[in-house]
Amino acid sequence: MNTKRIQETKKSGPIRILTAVPICDGHDSAINTINLEFIRQGIEVIYLGYHRSARDIVRAAIQEDVGAIGISSYNGGHVEFFAEVLDLLKKQGAADIRVFGGGGGTITPADVRLMKRRGVDEIFFAGTPMTEIVDFVKRNYGRHATIPLSRQALSRGLNDRDLARRLTVVESNVGHSSFNIRSSTPGSCVVGITGPGGAGKTTLLDELALRFLKANAHARLAILSHDPSALGKGALLGDRATMIYSQDDRVFMRSLASRGKSGGLSSATERCLQLLRYCGFDLVLVETVGIGQEAMPFGRKLVDKTVLVMSPDYGSRLQLQKIVMLDAADIVVVNKSDLAAAKTAAAEIEQRLTLNHRGQKLVCTVAKRHRDAGVDTLFQLLKP
Amino acid sequence: MSVLAQITAAAEAYHHFVEQEAARARTDSRFGEKILQRWQAARAGVATVTTPTGLKLPRLALPQTDDPGEIARYLYGEGLPGEFPFMNATYPEVYLQAEPTAHSGHRKSQTANRKSEEPTRLFAGLGLAEDTSKRFHYLTRQQNTIRLSTAFDGPTLYGIDSDADGVFGKIGEGGVAIDTVEDMERLYAGFPLGDEHFSVSMTINGPAPIILAMYIAAAKRRLGPGIVPKLRGTIQADILKEVQAQNEVIFPLDASLRFLTDMVAFTTTQMPRWYPISISGYHIGEAGATPVQQAAYTLSNGFTYVELFRERGLDINQFGPRLSFFLDCGLDIEYLALARVCRKLWAIGMRDVFGAGERAQLFKLHTQTSGRSLIAQDFKNNLTRTALELMLACINATNSCHSNSADEPFTTPSEEYVRLAAQAQAILLEESGLFKFMMNTLGGSPGMKIVERAVEEGIRNEFREIDQLGGALAAIEHRYQRSQIQSAAYRYEQQIEDGTRPIIGLNRYPAPTARLPAVKVVRTPRHKKQQQADRLARFKRRNRGQTEKALDDLAAVVEAGGNVFGELIKTVEHCSLGQITARLHDLVGHYRPSV
Numbered sequence: 001m002n003t004k005r006i007q008e009t010k011k012s013g014p015i016r017i018l019t020a021v022p023i024c025d026g027h028d029s030a031i032n033t034i035n036l037e038f039i040r041q042g043i044e045v046i047y048l049g050y051h052r053s054a055r056d057i058v059r060a061a062i063q064e065d066v067g068a069i070g071i072s073s074y075n076g077g078h079v080e081f082f083a084e085v086l087d088l089l090k091k092q093g094a095a096d097i098r099v100f101g102g103g104g105g106t107i108t109p110a111d112v113r114l115m116k117r118r119g120v121d122e123i124f125f126a127g128t129p130m131t132e133i134v135d136f137v138k139r140n141y142g143r144h145a146t147i148p149l150s151r152q153a154l155s156r157g158l159n160d161r162d163l164a165r166r167l168t169v170v171e172s173n174v175g176h177s178s179f180n181i182r183s184s185t186p187g188s189c190v191v192g193i194t195g196p197g198g199a200g201k202t203t204l205l206d207e208l209a210l211r212f213l214k215a216n217a218h219a220r221l222a223i224l225s226h227d228p229s230a231l232g233k234g235a236l237l238g239d240r241a242t243m244i245y246s247q248d249d250r251v252f253m254r255s256l257a258s259r260g261k262s263g264g265l266s267s268a269t270e271r272c273l274q275l276l277r278y279c280g281f282d283l284v285l286v287e288t289v290g291i292g293q294e295a296m297p298f299g300r301k302l303v304d305k306t307v308l309v310m311s312p313d314y315g316s317r318l319q320l321q322k323i324v325m326l327d328a329a330d331i332v333v334v335n336k337s338d339l340a341a342a343k344t345a346a347a348e349i350e351q352r353l354t355l356n357h358r359g360q361k362l363v364c365t366v367a368k369r370h371r372d373a374g375v376d377t378l379f380q381l382l383k384p
Numbered sequence: 385m386s387v388l389a390q391i392t393a394a395a396e397a398y399h400h401f402v403e404q405e406a407a408r409a410r411t412d413s414r415f416g417e418k419i420l421q422r423w424q425a426a427r428a429g430v431a432t433v434t435t436p437t438g439l440k441l442p443r444l445a446l447p448q449t450d451d452p453g454e455i456a457r458y459l460y461g462e463g464l465p466g467e468f469p470f471m472n473a474t475y476p477e478v479y480l481q482a483e484p485t486a487h488s489g490h491r492k493s494q495t496a497n498r499k500s501e502e503p504t505r506l507f508a509g510l511g512l513a514e515d516t517s518k519r520f521h522y523l524t525r526q527q528n529t530i531r532l533s534t535a536f537d538g539p540t541l542y543g544i545d546s547d548a549d550g551v552f553g554k555i556g557e558g559g560v561a562i563d564t565v566e567d568m569e570r571l572y573a574g575f576p577l578g579d580e581h582f583s584v585s586m587t588i589n590g591p592a593p594i595i596l597a598m599y600i601a602a603a604k605r606r607l608g609p610g611i612v613p614k615l616r617g618t619i620q621a622d623i624l625k626e627v628q629a630q631n632e633v634i635f636p637l638d639a640s641l642r643f644l645t646d647m648v649a650f651t652t653t654q655m656p657r658w659y660p661i662s663i664s665g666y667h668i669g670e671a672g673a674t675p676v677q678q679a680a681y682t683l684s685n686g687f688t689y690v691e692l693f694r695e696r697g698l699d700i701n702q703f704g705p706r707l708s709f710f711l712d713c714g715l716d717i718e719y720l721a722l723a724r725v726c727r728k729l730w731a732i733g734m735r736d737v738f739g740a741g742e743r744a745q746l747f748k749l750h751t752q753t754s755g756r757s758l759i760a761q762d763f764k765n766n767l768t769r770t771a772l773e774l775m776l777a778c779i780n781a782t783n784s785c786h787s788n789s790a791d792e793p794f795t796t797p798s799e800e801y802v803r804l805a806a807q808a809q810a811i812l813l814e815e816s817g818l819f820k821f822m823m824n825t826l827g828g829s830p831g832m833k834i835v836e837r838a839v840e841e842g843i844r845n846e847f848r849e850i851d852q853l854g855g856a857l858a859a860i861e862h863r864y865q866r867s868q869i870q871s872a873a874y875r876y877e878q879q880i881e882d883g884t885r886p887i888i889g890l891n892r893y894p895a896p897t898a899r900l901p902a903v904k905v906v907r908t909p910r911h912k913k914q915q916q917a918d919r920l921a922r923f924k925r926r927n928r929g930q931t932e933k934a935l936d937d938l939a940a941v942v943e944a945g946g947n948v949f950g951e952l953i954k955t956v957e958h959c960s961l962g963q964i965t966a967r968l969h970d971l972v973g974h975y976r977p978s979v
Contacts, residue, residue, distance in 0.1 A: 023554065024541065024542050024551060024554045025538060026626075026632050027631075029670075029671045029672050029869075032870050032873065032874075050631050050977065051977070053550040055550060075554070075557070076538070077538065077554040084553070104793060106795060106905045106907075107794075109902075125794075126760065127760060127761060127793075129881055130881060131881070203976060206976075241979045242976055242978060244976060244977075368976065370639075370972055370973030
């Protein structure tokens with residue numbers, strides 16, 4: 001495979017940081033509050049959630065190519081935990097991703113001195129005004145140095161770090177073609193997953209990831225996930241926080257904020273997908289923002305298959321007629337099919353699909369249920 | 385109609401009933417006469433006490449009225465202490481010192497008179513099981529009744545073994561490391577587990593059934609199978625508040641509730657002196673909920689458990705008296721009456737919706753002062769905050785109390801501040817004259833009534849919201865409680881930043897030199913952590929031949945729908961905590977965190 005090589009480039013656009021709470025620690029009250037403040041101040045926050053291992057945090061930070069990691073610790077063991085994060089970053093050549101943190105419990109001033117010597121930028125004690133933390137992040141993680149990109153071409157051998165940085169370039173230079181891919185190169189199968197907010201797309205996707213990883217001990221999966229930006233503000237990219245199985249070395253996940261674009265995707269989606277398609281993944285899943293009735297997020301040739309995930313409570317049959325994606329999707333999933341309304345919903349949708357005469361498939365799932373047979377069926381349908 | 389709608393309706397009906405009775409007492413002279421007689425009898429039954437300064441006071445403060453309507457409203461609306469709806473207290477007497485007033489050596493008789501044990505709960509948990517055990521022995525060396533309260537380390541709270549990837553730094557931090565039944569034997573070694581003056585409390589939730597199974601197995605190993613019905617204690621095991629606030633849940637909610645119900649079914653029939661669940665608002669409050677939210681979610685969680693246990697076929701009059709509650713107490717004015725209102729709503733719900741007998745109507749309460757209200761800046765102010773919170777808790781007639789140490793915001797509590805916190809309780813209840821001579825000093829006062837009404841209305845509104853979402857479990861699916869708590873937490877922080885919520889020493893009157901005192905934190909040394917990991921490895925090697933079989937037996941019970949708890953008591957003989965949770969994860973999945 002031959003591509004035009006990418007040169008160094010400058011990051012632009014909003015600050016991206018990753019926040020998380022360490023393993024065996026469920027104290028997420030402080031971080032939730034601070035996340036909201038970050039977003040209000042224009043920062044894009046990839047939130048990994050609580051009870052997360054150093055490995056999960058570092059993997060996510062590298063894949064998301066964030067400027068910094070913020071860790072909120074209240075349960076002790078912070079000296080070791082922060083050291084482990086710094087150590088893993090260094091080992092993976094990502095020491096430019098900075099680390100800061102905060103919390104309480106037993107973080108002493110002496111601990112802070114030690115942690116700073118080891119490479120932590122700052123520790124904020126409980127009680128620090130939120131504005132002080134936001135200012136710190138803006139001051140230190142705002143302007144980014146040039147990104148040194150390796151000269152390696154796109155290939156199966158591309159590591160998470162290089163791929164993530166190329167995605168950053170793509171996301172920040174939307175419209176400028178900085179690489180080309182020969183059309184003869186066979187690409188991965190790309191599946192688009194869309195549906196209204198609250199239908200359970202992220203849960204379903206994570207359950208698909210579990211089946212994918214179990215089915216083949218070497219296969220690799222890419223996930224491109226979208227979340228809305230708040231109007232004129234940052235974004236909370238929180239899908240990772242609710243995912244269990246997708247935190248795996250064989251899963252590459254990237255979260256995109258819509259940054260003002262409507263319709264379920266980002267302006268950079270197409271370019272990001274082109275890139276992901278040619279990096280040797282066995283499957284690429286794209287999840288949209290929760291969509292409205294008229295949305296058709298996947299343009300021609302963007303994806304190979306489309307899945308529409310619906311919840312049974314869409315309202316009346318009339319409402320169903322208005323959902324454009326019902327005509328376009330290859331597979332329609334009625335999730336939460338344990339709800340009382342599910343039988344009617346499945347029957348109505350089935351009828352609609354039959355009238356379409358396009359061979360569309362209908363699958364009923366309960367994604368939140370462990371080992372759900374419906375999700376198994378869906379997984380079989382998605383196999384390339 | 386969800387059970388909460390029924391509770392709300394019952395509370396409204398009860399209010400209506402009280403007003404009806406008040407009106408009848410005024411208009412129906414025979415009924416009015418009966419009420420007056422009851423009142424006179426009640427008043428006559430109240431003994432008089434003489435304070436050291438010579439003041440003569442009744443031991444119970446009652447409203448000064450001879451209007452039958454007002455009397456009926458008091459007797460039915462609040463109830464005398466120990467009478468339905470228990471607004472004033474669960475029992476006829478709380479906190480009062482012995483009568484008649486003793487001049488010397490009254491301490492002993494006071495304890496006897498209260499018919500209660502020393503209220504001190506000795507919370508500990510650090511390092512390895514033997515370290516914590518030593519600490520327990522040290523703390524209880526002069527106590528007649530021994531009440532141990534156990535804190536577990538992070539890996540244990542999440543059901544993870546000490547030798548798991550990435551948890552080494554957390555071993556023995558903030559609590560004791562328990563991996564196996566052998567650790568459990570070490571933890572309570574030397575204590576008389578079956579003694580009626582001995583009880584343990586375990587602060588653990590997600591893996592609670594496995595940990596309690598280890599406790600039972602350890603007790604049987606030392607004292608034989610006959611020990612089981614004698615075991616006395618409490619395990620927190622409140623999964624609903626974990627999902628809403630504290631995040632220490634490891635299995636999906638439905639599986640967690642099944643394991644919990646299995647455990648409750650077992651203790652209800654085989655361990656009659658055990659409290660299998662402590663329904664906790666504390667963590668909801670600490671996560672940022674307003675006092676009304678805290679009370680509403682705690683009560684609705686409690687009623688949800690009652691429904692679940694009844695569906696399992698358990699007798700409400702058997703398990704009901706074994707439910708207990710745990711609330712936070714901060715400085716907001718709601719705390720003047722929060723627990724009073726909770727007692728009333730619980731009693732009405734249990735009696736009028738579930739048909740429970742009197743013992744199952746009691747809202748037995750442990751209160752802890754608010755950790756969130758304490759700050760590191762000018763930290764000695766925390767002594768004042770905690771003292772005020774303690775006083776509010778006692779005005780609410782809490783059954784027991786834990787007061788926080790002033791140095792908690794920045795370190796593990798030092799001996800000095802633990803002692804000051806415990807003595808604050810003694811100063812309030814023994815030294816001050818506020819609670820030991822007369823009960824119910826503020827009950828029935830205009831201010832108290834206004835707060836009660838406002839709080840009750842707030843709680844009922846929350847009940848309506850939750851009911852509209854389909855009940856507490858459905859509301860959890862909608863992330864209702866979580867998002868409400870998070871919004872409240874965010875508002876609280878904003879109020880501190882814009883100064884509308886004054887915090888002395890932080891956003892008002894800050895100290896000129898804001899320096900934290902040098903602190904020494906006790907940490908678990910590296911070699912101890914290694915020791916725990918090593919002996920876990922030895923346990924696993926030793927049991928290698930039996931582990932898989934034991935896990936398969938457990939799996940069979942899970943799949944067949946049997947009582948998992950009964951089987952767990954056998955499983956823990958050969959399997960570690962992490963091995964058991966791993967197998968259960970395979971069978972029922974992981975809890976999917978919500979944000």
